[in-house]
Amino acid sequence: MLVSYSVRGEEPAVVEALKVRALPESSYDKLLEFLRLYRDAVQLIVDRIWSINKKLSRRKLHRLFYSDLVSMGFRAHHAKEIYIYAKSLVDSARSNSGGKPVLRKLSARVDKYDYRLYLDNTTLTLKLHSDYEVKLKLVTSRERIEKFRGWSNYETVVKYEGGEFWVSVYFRRIVKPVKPRTIMSIDLNFDNVTIAVLTSSGRLLRLKRFKTPHRKILTHRIWIERIQRRYPRSWRIIKGVRRAVERHGERMRNISWDYSHKIGDLVAELAVRYYSLIVLEDLNKLKENNKKSKEFNKKLGLWFYRRIQFCIEYEARERGLEVIKINSKGTSSKCPRCGSKLIENENRVLRCKKCGFTGDRDVTATINLYRKYVSKCSRCGVSGVALNAPKPDENPSGMQGKRDDAMTIKQHEPI
Numbered sequence: 001m002l003v004s005y006s007v008r009g010e011e012p013a014v015v016e017a018l019k020v021r022a023l024p025e026s027s028y029d030k031l032l033e034f035l036r037l038y039r040d041a042v043q044l045i046v047d048r049i050w051s052i053n054k055k056l057s058r059r060k061l062h063r064l065f066y067s068d069l070v071s072m073g074f075r076a077h078h079a080k081e082i083y084i085y086a087k088s089l090v091d092s093a094r095s096n097s098g099g100k101p102v103l104r105k106l107s108a109r110v111d112k113y114d115y116r117l118y119l120d121n122t123t124l125t126l127k128l129h130s131d132y133e134v135k136l137k138l139v140t141s142r143e144r145i146e147k148f149r150g151w152s153n154y155e156t157v158v159k160y161e162g163g164e165f166w167v168s169v170y171f172r173r174i175v176k177p178v179k180p181r182t183i184m185s186i187d188l189n190f191d192n193v194t195i196a197v198l199t200s201s202g203r204l205l206r207l208k209r210f211k212t213p214h215r216k217i218l219t220h221r222i223w224i225e226r227i228q229r230r231y232p233r234s235w236r237i238i239k240g241v242r243r244a245v246e247r248h249g250e251r252m253r254n255i256s257w258d259y260s261h262k263i264g265d266l267v268a269e270l271a272v273r274y275y276s277l278i279v280l281e282d283l284n285k286l287k288e289n290n291k292k293s294k295e296f297n298k299k300l301g302l303w304f305y306r307r308i309q310f311c312i313e314y315e316a317r318e319r320g321l322e323v324i325k326i327n328s329k330g331t332s333s334k335c336p337r338c339g340s341k342l343i344e345n346e347n348r349v350l351r352c353k354k355c356g357f358t359g360d361r362d363v364t365a366t367i368n369l370y371r372k373y374v375s376k377c378s379r380c381g382v383s384g385v386a387l388n389a390p391k392p393d394e395n396p397s398g399m400q401g402k403r404d405d406a407m408t409i410k411q412h413e414p415i
């Protein structure tokens, strides 16, 4: 799980949680006791905030509840976590015009001052109420935890669920933002992912195409549908049939995750080399009647494209690169030179009747996406590349000449 954010005045950071099962090294009575006490304390504060029915500042919360919580045996930071959490529960219940929250689950949020994590022997010590301490062995592999060396951890959530203890340790890493010097626009298609790197003045620096495993995934889906059609009612019940469906589903998931991770990594590495700001198409803005949306849905649905984008964004942000999503309306149907409607010839080649432009459909889409970004951010002065954007009538040099560069560098590089 990743949340990437940049709060105003704060450096951009990546946040990731490590959720693992934890085994108390001695008896776990005290930990269970702590979790119960914690839950009851949160409930108590929830009840009191609920009855006050007024806006409460942090300071007010502290004045009202701190000493009571401490006298129950909680440490200073426990107390703070409890009243802040209780208030957030009340706030969200009120904003959803729901009833007073009632807590059942055993879960506690522990501040970074109240636990210590030892990566070397994968243990965590928690400071509990009344000066008790518990040592937990985390059930995880070394590799999984090794990743977080050098990250800072700031909060841990401890849970008791189904007879087991679970901890989620939240890690945070500041990423040094890369100042973009070029723009990389990416067009996702059924057969390929097309990538163009351009300078802010429109010179094409790099064009790359990766094949997608869409067809393979589609085959598995067709198999699933075929089985379900053949056993419309019984496929869930007959064990062998259900297994077959599950196996195809699993293959689809594996292929798509493997591919998405790989492409996310490759794209981000390429973007690092060119100091690129990455421009993706905004999949939420694909209209129902849009040609591309239709094509996506007919074949596979949008989930796989979302997954690819997710991985690209994840890998890019981890490297301090900026990612922007742009409405791709018209990017595969308008002439990048004169703005007229393009006609599709055979082999995915687009042609403009008005100015004679011809170009590969996917390459044209990346150029158009790039142009859309440039015109958008030069108008409203959004962050990004120091722009001397091409004038409306000026073409990206990649598109000049009868056969533009984009057409001559035809790279089909499968990964």
Ligand SMILES: [Zn+2]
Pocket: 335, 336, 337, 338, 339, 340, 352, 353, 354, 355, 356, 357
């Ligand atoms: Zn044209």
